Amino acid sequence: MKHRILIVDDDQDLLLILKESLESYNNSYEVLISGSVQNALIKLQSESVSLLISDLRMPGIDGFTLLTYVNQNYPDLPVIIMTGYPYKDVDRMSYEKGAIGFISKPFKIQELEALIRKTLQKQTEGGTLHDISIPLFLQMIEMEQKTATVRVLNRATEKRGVLFFKNGELLDARLDNTSGLTAAREIISWDDVSISIENSCNLNQRNIQVSLNALILEAMRLKDERPKSQQTTGTETPNLRVTPDKTNKVLTSVQAKLKNAFLGRWIPNASYVDNSWGKMIKSIQEISSSLNFGDLKALYLERKRGLPLAIVPDEEIVVLELDSTCSRDKLLRVLSL
Known part of the structure; x- marks a missing residue:
């Protein structure tokens, strides 16, 4: 996936060097350049940008004003300040105004790229x-x-x-x-x-x-x-394909677990193996992992039409058709053991 980076500086030669160097250094970077804050604001309105890098001292609107505007209107957009500003504490002022990174001119392209990479990695730290x-x-x-x-x-x-x-x-x-x-x-x-x-x-x-x-x-x-x-095809509820298989080991194990837990007083309306649920189960497992939920043992699914279902992921996927007499909480506890 391309990361679109907008660099703002009134030094046109520097902009061209940074664009060529960064895009050559990492082919996942797409670098947009702007010679003024006014032009940068237009680009922000028309382009989806992953990172903004701005000089401070520019004619007209300066970098601090741009930084304040971005924090108010694009709160998810990280800003790195680059400057040769000679005044003391300019780095501290940049961080106080909302910058997430600061680099002093002159710098090596490797130093800037390392700061860019660190900043972009934070956007995917949760997966x-x-x-x-x-x-x-x-x-x-x-x-x-x-x-x-x-x-x-x-x-x-x-x-x-x-x-x-x-x-x-x-x-x-x-x-x-x-x-x-x-x-x-x-x-x-x-x-x-x-x-x-x-x-x-x-x-x-x-x-x-x-x-x-x-x-x-x-x-x-x-x-x-x-x-x-x-409309495009995303993660959808599969069409049910009832494929009973009394010899299937996974299915037999689930049926035995239910029989022991409910002492034969309740059995599902139907139980079968249906691996067409695999894509949805994989998506849920990825979400669970990214949010540190732990392993997915069983899934209870209410449906607008038809009976509720319990889905049990294993080497194969077991589907249980339920009815109103089944205790959902007890069922999920049993299936999670």
Whole structure:
């Protein structure tokens, strides 16, 4: 995945050298250059940027003003200050105003690249996930009461959005020039995505007041209203393929465990092996691992239509069709043993 870096400096020769050097040094970098803060602001509105590097002393609007603007309007965007400013404590002032890195001119390209790499690695410190369900992932963030900045890449359109969580609450979202509820609804409706997790959040104010579940329902409505040509295939609930196999060892083991636990007073309406659930199970296991949930032993699934299901991942995947007489909590405890 390309990391788009915007460098702002009024020295055009330096900009061209940095662009050529960084893109040659690491082919995952795409470097945009801007000779003024005014031009940089235009680029920020039209481009998805992973990192901003700015000089301080420039004609017109200076780097400190740009830094303040970015912190207020793009709170997920890290800023590195590079300067030959001779005044004392300029590095301390940069950090106090929100910069995450500082480098003094002149510098070696290796020094700047190391600082860039360290900064970008922080954006994925909580892991990177592919081919997963955004609603499922966000519900697990909420359940775990996790604080995180979640960056989402729509692989079909290459759009990038950001979701801000603090203690499991969705505070805000950003997508291009939109934020708040509108941005969150659009991001959650995406299918084919990659997700990067940063284990921190710079926001404190909550700008999204609706519940996450209500927002997910609204996003699904938005997705359903799109023309089918604009919809992509993501992690979906598989079509059930009932394939009973009384000789299957995994299935026999699960059936025996249930019989012993419930003393024969309850059995599932149906139990069978269905490995078409593999992709969804893999996604959930990746999410669980990234959030330090531990191993996935069993999954309870409520469905809009049909009976609820219990999914038991093992060497093969066992599916149990349940009914209203089954205690969900007891069933999950038994299956987790």
